[in-house]
Amino acid sequence: MGKKAVMAGTGVVMLLFLVVHMLGNLKIFFGPENFNAYAAWLRTIGEPVLHESWYLWIQRTGLLACVVLHGVAAYQLSRRDLAARPAKYVHKQSRASYATRTMRWGGVIVGLFIVWHILDLTTLTVNPRGQAGHPYENVVADFRVWWVDVVYIVAILALGLHIRHGFWSAAQTLGAVNKRRDRALKTTATVLAAVLTAGFLVVPVAVMSGLVD
C-alpha cells in the first residue's frame, strides 16, 4: 500500500506541473516576443538567491524523480496484480471504462512521449529547427511536420485518459474520497482531463490551421 501512495503522490506532483506547463504553452497565442520572453524568464526564477537556471534544474530533478518512482511503483504493483489473477475467466466481461483499462499501456505511451518531447523541445536534438532561445519558432517548425502532430496528439489523448482515471484514483489512494465527495472528485477528474487535453491540443491545431506561425 506504500507503493500505491507513492504512485498517487508523484502523480499529483506531475499533474500540478502539467497545469502550469499548459498555461505557459498558451502564451504562444500572445506572439513570439511574449512566448520567448516567458521561456527566458523561467531561467531566472529564484534570482538572485538562486543562480541562473538553478530553479529549473531543481524542478527537473524533482520531476525526473517523480517519473522514475511512478514508473517503478507501477511496474512492481502491476506484476503483483497480474500474479494475483493467474487464471482468466472463460466468459469474459469487461465493464471497466476505457480510461481504466488503458492505464498501464497509456502510461507507457506517455513515458515514451516524455523522452521524445525532451529530445525535441528541451535539448532540441530532434527538432526540425532547433535554435536555442527561440522556443516559439521551434514549436511552429515542429507542428508543421504532419507526423509530429500525430505523435503529439496521440500522446496528449493518452495523457488525458491517464489523468481521467489517475486523478480520482490518487484521491482514493490518499483517502480523500468519501461518499459525499465521490461525485465531485470524479467530476473534477473529468474536467481536469478535458481542460488539460484541450489546452495542450490547441497549440498544434493553431499551428496547423495557420493561426500561429
Next chain:
Amino acid sequence: MNLTLRIWRQHSPEDKGAMVTYRVEDISPDMSFLEMLDVLNEELILSGEEPVAFDHDCREGICGACGVVINGQAHGPERTTACQLHMRSFKDGDTIDVEPWRAAAFPVVRDLVVDRSAFDRVIQAGGYVSVPTGSAPEAHATAVPKESADYAFEHAECIGCGACVAACPNGSAMLFTSAKINHLNVLPQGAPERETRVLNMVAAMDGQGFGGCTNTGECATACPKGIPLPSIAAMNREYLRALRKR
C-alpha cells in the same frame, strides 16, 4: 425453461480442469440458481456421473458460503448472492457459463469450490475487538453516535463471500478488508486497536497473495451487500493515519 450450462469441472487442485456442457430441462423460473444446479446434480447422480461440487449453506443470502461466476459476473446478473438469484433472470434457451472464483489467493479445490481461508487469515490479523467476554454489557455503558453505528453496520453487512476478489481484475481483497476495518475502527469498542488493526490486516492481505486496487470499481458492483467503493478510500485513510501515528 430449457437451458444449456457450461460448467467448470476440475477433479482436484492439481487437475487442469475444463468447461463441460450440460443440458437441463423443465427448470422453473422461480427456482434459485443453486436449486437449478441441484436439479442438474440429481440427474448426474442418477446417470452415474459425479455431481458438480459447489459451496452453499444458508441459501438465504446471509452466510456468504455460496458464490460462483455466472456469465462472467460474480453471483450472476442480479446484485445478490447466487442462492438468491432466480432463474427468471435468464431466458428460455440461454447458454449459461458457470465458473469458480478466480484468484491466486483462492485456489480451486474442486469444480466450483475454492479455498477462501485466505480471508480467515486476514480476519485473524485484526478483524476482532479484544474485550473480556461474559455477561452482556449494559447497553448505555458505551455511547455510540448514530452516524457511527450506521457506518459500522453498513460495513458489518459484508458476508465475506469473496465476490469482490472474484470480480477484481487484480484479485484484490481491498473491498473485503476495508469493510472489516471500517466496521470496527469507527466504533469505540474498536478504538484501542485502531492502528494495529489496519496495519496488521493490510499486511496479512498483501501476504496472502491478493493484488492491489486499481480503482476499476468491479468489486463494489459485484458486492451482494452493497459495500461502496469509497470504503477502500476510508481504509487507505486509516492506513496512512496509522503510519503517521506509529
